[in-house]
Amino acid sequence: MxxxxxxxxxxxxxxxxxxxxxxxxxxxxxxxxxxxxxxxxxxxxxxxGGIRQQWTSPMNVRLAMRSVKLFERFKLDVGMDIEYYQGGYLLLAYTEKEVEDFSENVKMQRGEGLDVVLLTKRQIAQKFPFMNLEGVKGGTWCPTDAHANPxxxxxxxxxxxxxxxxxxxxxxxxxxxxxxxxxxxxxxxxxxxxxxxxxxxxxxxxxxxxxxxxxxxxxxYSERHQILVTESINHVLDPMVISFRNNYYVRQTMHGSFVMGQSDKKPAKGNDLGHTIEFLEEMAPKMVHDFPFMNHLHIVRQWSGAYDLSPxxxxxxxxxxxxxxxxxxxxxxxxxxxxxxxxxxxxxxxxxxxxxxxxxxxxxxxxxxxxxxxxxxxxx
Ligand SMILES: Cc1cc2nc3c(=O)[nH]c(=O)nc-3n(C[C@H](O)[C@H](O)[C@H](O)COP(=O)(O)OP(=O)(O)OC[C@H]3O[C@@H](n4cnc5c(N)ncnc54)[C@H](O)[C@@H]3O)c2cc1C
CATH class of the missing domain: 3.50.50.60 (FAD/NAD(P)-binding domain)
Structure with a gap:
């Protein structure tokens, strides 16, 4: 020192x-x-470990787009392979209103120069035939979104x-x-x-x-958010998938396990890093519903961390x-x-x-x- x-x-x-x-x-x-x-x-x-440029505020879009440029060069600049994988992000919409909002977001994001499109349910089904799209009306897709090992x-x-x-x-x-x-x-x-x-x-x-x-x-202020990881299987899921309505995000890591999380209904305030059985009871059925192939996947570990929230x-x-x-x-x-x-x-x-x-x-x-x-x- x-x-x-x-x-x-x-x-x-x-x-x-x-x-x-x-x-x-x-x-x-x-x-x-x-x-x-x-x-x-x-x-x-x-x-x-998600790296997404699809935001509703132009500032977040700009910062995220600049970050993606730097993540693309990370190995060269910083000197280490961080399992960076540009598999895109799929955001799911369930109502006409959500499709409308997504469409407005896409307009703004494209204005910022982001390569992002609105997909119909049919297009999503063609891209990701292993997903159960019951209730889905459409979505947005950005191929340069990514994930890495944080x-x-x-x-x-x-x-x-x-x-x-x-x-x-x-x-x-x-x-x-x-x-x-x-x-x-x-x-x-x-x-x-x-x-x-x-x-x-x-x-x-x-x-x-x-x-x-x-x-x-x-x-x-700080709020606890829980997350889990499953055992690994062969690579099947390229993008991070987000459902705001069903309150989840999920991605498959480079070694095959799935990392997923949600916001708790009543998130604990502060820096308490405990975890709850309710989290598992809520996450598991909704993931198996939307990704039926996960039915027999074992959960390996569950943990939590703090979101440092601004107003x-x-x-x-x-x-x-x-x-x-x-x-x-x-x-x-x-x-x-x-x-x-x-x-x-x-x-x-x-x-x-x-x-x-x-x-x-x-x-x-x-x-x-x-x-x-x-x-x-x-x-x-
Ligand atoms: C479950 C979960 C999932 C998330 N998923 C994503 C995601 O997919 N993509 C994404 O971009 N972000 C995600 N985040 C958010 C992301 O983790 C944080 O925004 C990011 O890590 C913040 O980095 P940081 O360096 O500010 O904070 P931290 O990584 O928390 O670092 C702050 C450090 O400060 C140290 N510190 C605090 N006080 C002191 C002190 N007095 N003296 C010395 N050291 C001190 C702490 O020990 C800590 O290590 C997620 C967060 C959680 C909890």
Whole structure:
């Protein structure tokens, strides 16, 4: 651990390590990253690994599209195979209203340059004959959506930043942020003090608490989401499939198992990482109904992680108005893995150039909460 750093990053998840990677690429290497546990111990190592560009808010579409460009080059840029698979995403619609809404989304997404189309039920059946499409009216299909192994991606960034000279400290908890006259002067950890003038809050489910360490009240809160993995079978399912009505997402990993999750009816607030039998009782029948071949699949493991939620289900990426150079990249609301490469790039540019140059993230600041917010709807 170094005693003075240009930048301190709190959180060694995919967001913190992606930011450090991009800072190092821009030549800022005296960066300290503090992770209170092991790399990928947070939401990143617990997530579904989906990488989707089909969002209802243009900002999410833009960030996700930039991320996909960077995921496509990840192995080359970051140096590790992260099981990246561009198998597309299929979103299912069940009512005329949902088809109408999807059609509006497709219009907006195509306007942003995304290759996405509306499919009829017949077209879906032709593409995915093994699915039970009872009740389905249509869907949307984006062939460049993808999935990857989030744990490996997090570890890849961590290994890369270490090689680039970043001071990465695992099992080191940030306990306080020191400020004087609205400026940051240092950070207290359980292993010592580091002087710094720039702090980045990338603390995932703990973003609110870490905000308060500098007296900044970030409107995020944490909610538990459960997920499971089955035994593996031969490859059958290319895309991630999402049903908002039936409240699920599912994908098949590169080694054949299925990863799937839903939102609980009454999600537990906070960072409790327990799990329930109700989750299994709800997930299993609906998956077997829509994917009848899963009938005899064994569930291997069930776990949970935190969604760090913002009021409009879009990330909050901003610099505090009250504490100068206190930057936060938080509130990813269940889709931070897929946005991480673009967010890492954008935040590193904020630090170095004072603003994000590659992707316009000006709408993702705290000031948006002062007026009527537009909620991102495509969330499970
Ligand atoms: C079940 C589930 C499924 C999901 N599926 C997807 C998906 O398919 N696609 C997708 O894009 N996203 C998905 N997500 C969301 C995704 O996991 C998160 O948005 C993303 O991982 C956020 O990354 P992060 O680095 O901000 O947070 P984290 O990975 O949680 O990292 C934050 C880190 O900060 C550390 N920390 C906190 N406080 C301190 C402190 N005081 N000192 C030091 N360290 C600290 C924590 O230990 C943690 O490791 C899912 C999430 C869950 C729970």
């Amino acid at each position: 170094i005693s003075q750093a240009s930048v301190v990053i709190i959180g060694g998840g995919i967001i913190g390590t992606a930011i450090a990677f991009n800072l190092a690429k821009l030549g800022v290497k005296d960066v300290s990253v503090f992770e209170k546990s092991y790399i990928s111990s947070g939401s990143t190592g617990r997530c579904g 744990q490996i991606a997090n570890i890849a960034y961590a290994m890369a930043i270490k090689q680039m000279g970043v001071d990465l400290n695992t099992y080191t908890t940030v306990e306080g942020i020191d400020t004087q006259g609205g400026k940051i002067v240092g950070v207290q950890t359980n292993k010592g003090y580091v002087k710094t003038n720039i702090v980045i809050n990338a603390a995932g489910g703990f973003s609110h608490e870490v905000g308060l360490m500098a007296g900044v009240d970030i409107p995020t 409009d289900a879009q990330p909050i990426i901003d610099e505090s108005r009250s504490v100068s150079r206190y930057i936060f990249a938080v509130g990813f609301s269940g889709h931070g893995f897929m946005l991480a490469p673009a967010v890492g790039e954008a935040v590193a540019e904020m630090v170095v150039y004072g603003r994000s140059k590659t992707t316009d993230i000006s709408n993702l600041g705290m000031s948006r909460f002062a007026s009527k917010i537009e909620k991102e709807h495509n969330v499970v």
